[in-house]
Amino acid sequence: MLLLGIDIAFLIEKVILISVILMGSLGIAMYSTWAERKVAAVMQDRIGPARAGWFGLLQPLADGIKLFMKEEIIPDRSTRFLFIMGPCLAMLTACMTSAVVPWGPDYVTASGHVISLQVADINIGILFVFGVVSLGVYGVMLGGWASNNKFSLLSSIRAASQAISYELAMGISLIALLMMTGSLSLREIVAQQHGFWDGHWFTWYFFKQPLGFLIFLVCAFAELNRAPFDLPECDSELNMGYHQEYSSMKLGFYLFSEYINMFISSAIIATLFWGGYNFPFMDKVAAGVHPLLFTLICVMALMTKIVCLILFFMFVRWTLPRFRYDQLMNLGWKGLIPLALINMLITAIAILWIFKS
Amino acid sequence: MGIYEILFWLLTIMAISSALGVILSRNPISSVLFLIVTFFSISGHYILLNAQFLAVVNVIVYAGAIMVLFLFVIMLMNLNADVEPQKGRLLQLAGVIAGGILFLVVLAALKSATVLPLEKASSDIGLIKNLGRTLFTQFVLPFEVSSVLFLSAMIGAIVIGKKEDTNTIPLKGK
Structure with a gap:
């Protein structure tokens, strides 16, 4: 069966995969809000949400219902179309990146049919991620400007300049990684990190690019607008920041997209630096269990890494104080970019030296 | 019509209409937004031509960085439709005549040019x-x-x- 020259079975397979990934990222983002409150509570010696459900596990649901039920206010002097488009764009760009992440190894059915656990294996995977990340700032900018509020405008301008500054360092830190991988496809990069130990050195790129990982991580914090770089929504200076005028689910979209972004960027970091779905002794496990079970174990390994990274994001938020704006810019332009350039140089020299010997 | 043709026509209509939107809209902010849509549809064309790298770099550099700076400046200057200076009738007429003459010259130049048949590029050229x-x-x-x-x-x-x-x-x- 063909539809416009595409196999319908293939289309159905992809649609199911996309729905599962979307539902999964929404679900994880939902429970990230719960985890964030629990982490904050533990750090501050409180109990945290405990009323809705067992351990407050129904709290995200209650929050969602609350946001839906709230009155929806669109300011009179706002630019209506852009005001509505802002949160939509934020949500859209947050969900788009998951398309290129390989969530697990290919599963080959008994009849020889290969099911890929990656929505699209494009050969420029990382650049696609970058493209979507660079578009992410539009949601904040348009929403902030369309609100017709000084605080929102200031906040959106902060968000834009912060995003542009840290994208540079992020890109340069990735170039060093790409010189080692020789490929831009995320699937290829994960395949290169197969197992854990290749006989000489660890296969995971964290052990080959520790400095690059550090720079990438700091830039990820800044791109996510998360503490200690949460200047666009810094409440002591800007009230609430770019979502000041928003209410109801449009506010929910902004808050929620931050958690989806956190999930996706954890997935990207895990894929690039922590081996993706690979785990130690995976060949021995693969030989011993059913292929379907092995695929599931791989997916669980990736999820474990992602959850650890999300928890790390939360620990940092509740530990470090916020940067001042000039400190943020100094760190980005005078700290991280030179460091990333040096890292690139060291990597180039190391690669040349290894190739020569 | 295959999926290729459908995508091509969709992208073409999108590119031309949003490019017209850039010059026709009064509000500078919506001009910039139309320009971003234009860049996107051009990136789509690049993908259809198998130039994936060019497509993504176009999005990252133009839509992601340069247009953000444009938006930035326009937002800071607080330009609105009512602030934009209105051109006089005479100036508009002069613009139409100058543009028409340029169009005529381009048309005359293209008429005598020989158009080479398109070569099908190999699929991994980009x-x-x-x-x-x-x-x-x-x-x-x-x-x-x-x-x-x-x-x-x-x-x-x-x-x-x-x-x-x-x-x-x-x-x-x-």
Whole structure:
């Protein structure tokens, strides 16, 4: 069966995969809000949400219902179309990146049919991620400007300049990684990190690019607008920041997209630096269990890494104080970019030296 | 019609209508937004031509960075539809005549040109590996010269920015 020259079975397979990934990222983002409150509570010696459900596990649901039920206010002097488009764009760009992440190894059915656990294996995977990340700032900018509020405008301008500054360092830190991988496809990069130990050195790129990982991580914090770089929504200076005028689910979209972004960027970091779905002794496990079970174990390994990274994001938020704006810019332009350039140089020299010997 | 043709026509209509939106809309902010949509549809065309790298770089550099700066400046200057100066009738008429003459010249020039038949490019011509190999072997000199050009532009921007800082702003309390 063909539809416009595409196999319908293939289309159905992809649609199911996309729905599962979307539902999964929404679900994880939902429970990230719960985890964030629990982490904050533990750090501050409180109990945290405990009323809705067992351990407050129904709290995200209650929050969602609350946001839906709230009155929806669109300011009179706002630019209506852009005001509505802002949160939509934020949500859209947050969900788009998951398309290129390989969530697990290919599963080959008994009849020889290969099911890929990656929505699209494009050969420029990382650049696609970058493209979507660079578009992410539009949601904040348009929403902030369309609100017709000084605080929102200031906040959106902060968000834009912060995003542009840290994208540079992020890109340069990735170039060093790409010189080692020789490929831009995320699937290829994960395949290169197969197992854990290749006989000489660890296969995971964290052990080959520790400095690059550090720079990438700091830039990820800044791109996510998360503490200690949460200047666009810094409440002591800007009230609430770019979502000041928003209410109801449009506010929910902004808050929620931050958690989806956190999930996706954890997935990207895990894929690039922590081996993706690979785990130690995976060949021995693969030989011993059913292929379907092995695929599931791989997916669980990736999820474990992602959850650890999300928890790390939360620990940092509740530990470090916020940067001042000039400190943020100094760190980005005078700290991280030179460091990333040096890292690139060291990597180039190391690669040349290894190739020569 | 296959999926290729459908996508091509969709992208073409999107590109042309949003490009018209850029020049026809009164509000500078919506002009910029239309321009972003235009860049996206052009990126779509690049993908149809198998130039994936070019498509993504177009999105990252133009839609993701340069347009953000455009938006930035327009937002800071608070330009609105009612602030934009209205052109007089005479000026509009002059514009139409000048544009019409230019169109005529272009039409006349194109009429005598011979159009070569299109060659079907191989499917991996736009991949980053081939692009990199071509840039660093066949076109290495133009590539390096253009990078020097960028560097000089960057230094120029820094020099202009520095001058303002030290000369015109008086130091407080001294």
